[in-house]
Amino acid sequence: EVQLVESGGGLVQPGGSLRLSCAASGFTFSSSWMSWVRQAPGKGLEWVANIKQDGSEKYYVDSVKGRFTISRDNAENSLYLQMSSLRAEDTALYYCVRYSTCFGDWGQGILVTVSS
């Protein structure tokens, strides 16, 4: 069974930093593109970032370019999202997602709140 478990969320002040982690199991992590998708409270889904199997390609939504960095550790079956210069509009539930047929497997999400 595929499991994706996010951690590292919480309350952070504007301008601050936070690192999200996602522990993956139940599939061959090193063979999968992985993504982060977020959802602001009461709003729709927004794709945030993608990373290729070997980490050689990374893509971001325009609103986080230069502030967020996606990375992975295939030896640890883990995905990361380093977030810096956080803004109030980054407040959201962040999902770790495995790309299979499409976004076929999702974690339960982790809440990030940016507020003073």
Added chain:
Amino acid sequence: DIQMTQSPSTLSASVGDRVIITCRASQTLSSWLAWYQQKPGKAPKLLIYKASNLESGVPSRFSGSGSGTEFTLTISSLQPDDFATYYCQQYTTYRIFTFGPGTKVDIK
């Protein structure tokens, strides 16, 4: 960038109704379009990929059609478990993914 729209934004329906949700893209997607269902407090669930392919385990009352810039998700006979929000998503490349704004299906 590709922009996605959905209509309607909200749909009120009864159990047994046939429900159709439309998704339009600002550029051609070929068939690289997926549909997701999300219930309150839950992660989204993939229903349809590549416009018309039913994800494993998804009931056959769900179907998808379309290509190019216009797509539809049809629920042939709405069931109580189907009241949720539905999102379309384009995935023409691995570089950028875009979701539609969502369609909430609620009880009439």
